[in-house]
Structures are given as C-alpha cells and as structure tokens.
Amino acid sequence: DSTVGSPRDCQPCPCPGGSTCAVVPKTKEVVCTNCPAGTTGKSCELCDDGFFGDPLGQDGPVRACRACKCNDNIDPNAVGNCDRETGECLKCIYNTDGFFCDRCKEGFYGKPLASDPKDKCKPCSCSPYGTVGRQTSCLQVTGQCTCLPHVTNRDCSACEPGYFNLRSGTGCERCNCNPIGSTD
Amino acid sequence: PRPDVHPLPPGTNLLFAQSGRIEFVPLESYDMKKTKAKTVLHLPEKVIIGVAYDCVEKMVYWTDITSPSISKANLQGGEPVPVITSDLESPEGIAVDHLGRTVFWTDSMKDRIEMATLDGAQRRVLVDTDLVNPRAIIVDPVRGVMYWADWNREAPKIETAAMDGTNRKVLVQNGLGLPNGLTYDSQSSLLCWADAGSHMIECMDPVQGTRRKVKEGIQYPFGMTSYGKNIYYTDWLRDAVVVVDRHAAKETDEFLPQKRTRVYGITMAHTQCPSGQNYCSVN
Numbered sequence: 001d002s003t004v005g006s007p008r009d010c011q012p013c014p015c016p017g018g019s020t021c022a023v024v025p026k027t028k029e030v031v032c033t034n035c036p037a038g039t040t041g042k043s044c045e046l047c048d049d050g051f052f053g054d055p056l057g058q059d060g061p062v063r064a065c066r067a068c069k070c071n072d073n074i075d076p077n078a079v080g081n082c083d084r085e086t087g088e089c090l091k092c093i094y095n096t097d098g099f100f101c102d103r104c105k106e107g108f109y110g111k112p113l114a115s116d117p118k119d120k121c122k123p124c125s126c127s128p129y130g131t132v133g134r135q136t137s138c139l140q141v142t143g144q145c146t147c148l149p150h151v152t153n154r155d156c157s158a159c160e161p162g163y164f165n166l167r168s169g170t171g172c173e174r175c176n177c178n179p180i181g182s183t184d
Numbered sequence: 185p186r187p188d189v190h191p192l193p194p195g196t197n198l199l200f201a202q203s204g205r206i207e208f209v210p211l212e213s214y215d216m217k218k219t220k221a222k223t224v225l226h227l228p229e230k231v232i233i234g235v236a237y238d239c240v241e242k243m244v245y246w247t248d249i250t251s252p253s254i255s256k257a258n259l260q261g262g263e264p265v266p267v268i269t270s271d272l273e274s275p276e277g278i279a280v281d282h283l284g285r286t287v288f289w290t291d292s293m294k295d296r297i298e299m300a301t302l303d304g305a306q307r308r309v310l311v312d313t314d315l316v317n318p319r320a321i322i323v324d325p326v327r328g329v330m331y332w333a334d335w336n337r338e339a340p341k342i343e344t345a346a347m348d349g350t351n352r353k354v355l356v357q358n359g360l361g362l363p364n365g366l367t368y369d370s371q372s373s374l375l376c377w378a379d380a381g382s383h384m385i386e387c388m389d390p391v392q393g394t395r396r397k398v399k400e401g402i403q404y405p406f407g408m409t410s411y412g413k414n415i416y417y418t419d420w421l422r423d424a425v426v427v428v429d430r431h432a433a434k435e436t437d438e439f440l441p442q443k444r445t446r447v448y449g450i451t452m453a454h455t456q457c458p459s460g461q462n463y464c465s466v467n
Contacts, residue, residue: 022186022187022188024186024188025186031188032228033226037444040203040229041204042228042229046229049203075317077380078292079231079233079249079276079448080274091274091293
C-alpha cells in the first residue's frame with residue numbers, strides 16, 4: 001500500500017522468479033500475476049493442469065512440476081488428469097484404477113502396466129451361477145473368480161469332473177454315477 | 185478495481201481461458217488488437233476449461249475442474265458468482281442461450297449433457313447415454329438446436345439434438361480424430377470443428393449435410409469460436425490463439441499470450457446480442 005506514507009509501504013512481491021504481483025483491494029491479498037513457466041496460484045505454489053509437484057516446497061521438500069505420472073493409462077487429450085499437488089491420477093483409462101493407474105479397477109483383471117491396451121485390464125466376467133455371492137470381482141492378476149464348491153475355471157463357469165448342475169447356484173453336485181456302469 | 189484485472193473494453197472481444205485466468209483480446213473489425221490484450225478475470229487457484237458469454241447481462245460463464253463447478257462474473261470487475269457447485273466431476277464445454285436465459289454444459293466424467301437457468305435453478309439432464317468424452321457444446325437458440333462433440337478415441341462423433349435433448353442425431357462420424365473445438369456461425373449456417381487428431385478444421389451445413397475441409401495441418405486445437413469470415417482457435421502445442429480465414433482457408437494471425445502455458449476455451453463477446461427470436465416464442 002503506497003498511500004500510507006511510511007518507508008515500508010512497498011514490499012517486494014512474495015513471488016518466485018521475480019514475478020510481479022498485485023494487491024486485491026478488498027481482501028488485501030497479494031496475488032502473483034506472472035508466475036514462472038509451469039506454475040500458477042496466488043503465490044505460484046501450484047502446477048499447471050496436467051502437471052504435479054510442490055514448486056515452493058510448502059508441504060516438504062521442493063518438488064518441481066512434472067507431467068502426471070499415470071503409467072500411460074491416461075489420455076493426453078483429457079483435462080485434469082492428476083491432482084496438481086499429490087499427483088494422484090484422476091482419470092485412469094483402459095479400466096485401470098489406483099493412485100498411479102497402476103492396478104485394474106474392480107471387476108477387471110490383467111496387466112495394467114502392459115504396453116498394449118489389449119493386454120491391460122479385462123473384465124472378470126465371473127459366471128453368476130458358479131461364483132460365490134454372484135460376485136463380479138476377481139483376483140487382480142490371474143482373474144480367478146471365487147468359485148462355489150466343486151466349481152472350476154477362472155470364471156467359475158464349469159463343474160469339476162464328476163460334478164453337475166452348475167445352475168443350482170449353490171455349487172455343483174456329485175454325479176453319483178454307478179462306477180460299474182459308467183465309462184469315466 | 186483490482187490492479188491485476190481489467191474491465192472488458194467496449195466493442196467486440198475474444199475471451200479465452202488460460203489456467204486460472206480469462207483473458208481478452210479486443211477485435212477491430214476482425215483483427216486482434218494484440219497490444220490491448222489483458223486479463224479480465226484472475227482466479228489463480230482454478231483451472232478454467234470452458235468459457236461462454238451472455239450478451240444480455242454481459243457476463244462470462246466458465247467451467248472449473250479443480251473444484252468442479254460452473255460460475256459467472258460480470259466483466260466490469262465483478263466477483264465470481266457460483267451457478268452450479270454440486271454433482272459435477274469434469275465440466276468442460278459450456279454454452280449460454282441468451283434468449284432462453286439458460287446455460288448448457290458437458291461433463292466428461294459423468295458423461296452427461298445438462299442445462300439450468302442462468303441462476304443455476306431448474307437443472308435438468310438432457311443426454312446421459314452414449315457419451316464417452318463429451319467436450320465442446322454450442323447452442324443455436326434461433327433454431328432451437330444444440331450441437332456437441334465427443335472425442336471418444338474409439339468412436340469420435342459430432343451430434344445434434346433439440347435443446348430439450350429430444351431428436352438426437354449423429355451428424356458426423358467419419359474422418360474424425362479428436363474433435364475438441366466446435367463453433368456455429370448463424371450467418372452462414374455452418375457448423376465448424378477443430379480436430380486435434382486429424383489436425384484439420386472442417387465445416388458442414390448441418391441441414392444439407394455438405395461438408396468441406398477448411399484447413400489441414402493444424403497442430404493441437406482445443407477451443408474454437410468464429411466471427412464473420414474468421415475462425416479463432418486455441419492451440420495446446422503453440423500455447424496460442426490462432427486465426428484462420430475460412431474463405432481463404434489460410435492462417436492469418438496468431439496471438440501468443442505472455443504466459444507460455446496451455447490455452448483452453450475461447451468465445452466471442454459481442455457488445456450487442458445477435459438479432460433473432462427464440463424458436464419457442466415463434467412457434
């Protein structure tokens with residue numbers, strides 16, 4: 001405030017890189033108006049969209065702004081891909097999920113870090129008849145669904161040998177074939 | 185008045201978003217007065233994506249993805265007023281119907297197109313099926329139709345519907361990459377789009393269906409608007425506003441903001457509203 005008339009009226013802008021600043025009259029808040037490249041915010045404490053870091057080290061050591069790190073599981077044409085401070089990925093694609101889009105989302109399995117999207121995350125597609133509680137989720141890597149008693153296959157879609165009636169919804173039943181009259 | 189922002193000067197201006205700022209560039213006839221470019225709104229903590237202008241109340245409307253919301257402010261130094269603050273995830277494109285006094289927007293996470301009155305009341309979901317990455321949206325209140333683009337990499341498309349969401353129809357499906365920008369010129373009845381995948385600007389007459397290339401080899405368009413013979417688009421690689429003469433099919437000018445960072449939505453702010461009646465008041 002240059003109108004008070006004291007030697008301390010004008011103070012240097014609290015902005016990095018010699019950025020200019022302005023005082024908002026109503027709130028007396030100081031706002032940097034020309035933050036260094038890649039940064040933004042009242043005091044240049046934030047990274048631009050698509051980048052994350054802590055350029056002023058407000059929350060620990062200084063972390064320069066860098067591009068969202070989401071294991072190639074974000075789309076460069078999207079906006080708001082990660083949290084500008086923590087880097088948490090916010091728009092995972094290819095059915096991935098997690099802080100760094102580093103796992104498959106619920107109901108999918110596979111290799112989220114594979115380079116070919118086709119190898120990434122596939123739907124569990126658990127058989128509703130053979131899966132415990134009709135669950136739709138499966139193990140992250142193998143994709144194994146949780147099968148009812150005597151049910152087999154990754155997706156719990158078949159009975160073990162010697163068992164039948166998958167559709168019962170309670171597991172497969174023993175065939176009870178007479179061992180003398182049966183071929184298998 | 186704040187020393188870091190400036191009221192919008194009279195006349196026609198371009199408005200565009202760059203991070204937490206909305207900048208203006210005055211136009212003289214169709215030319216950018218680049219030395220007169222300034223910031224009209226500074227919200228340092230926000231990431232502003234879409235901008236739209238209401239020529240009646242001379243307000244700018246914008247979408248913000250940091251605290252997902254839609255807000256407005258008058259352009260003579262007014263404070264931001266929240267319009268929609270709940271049930272949004274990634275609001276991107278925004279359009280104002282100055283006749284119907286409503287605002288329309290896309291949300292690329294909720295995969296919806298919605299509308300509300302300019303105070304945020306009477307909110308309605310208009311489209312919520314078959315949307316993957318809806319972004320640009322524009323309305324033509326005189327004919328009562330809206331247009332939007334969905335940059336879904338698997339199946340990008342440009343669609344139209346009545347402004348109540350009925351009569352939905354795909355207008356363009358072939359030869360699209362990442363249609364980020366969309367603009368409609370009511371004088372010529374041409375719908376034009378800027379594609380960051382095919383690197384082209386193309387136009388079509390949405391009624392007759394005739395389509396033509398305007399400019400090939402553009403870099404990375406995001407937002408788009410038009411005025412007379414000119415198309416103005418923001419470019420993510422050039423961090424610039426680029427001017428293309430539609431008739432000459434040539435780039436004629438560019439504006440490089442002082443800050444070298446991505447530029448997002450862009451719109452025209454005319455002093456006067458275009459003449460025309462709301463299709464509702466006609467029918």
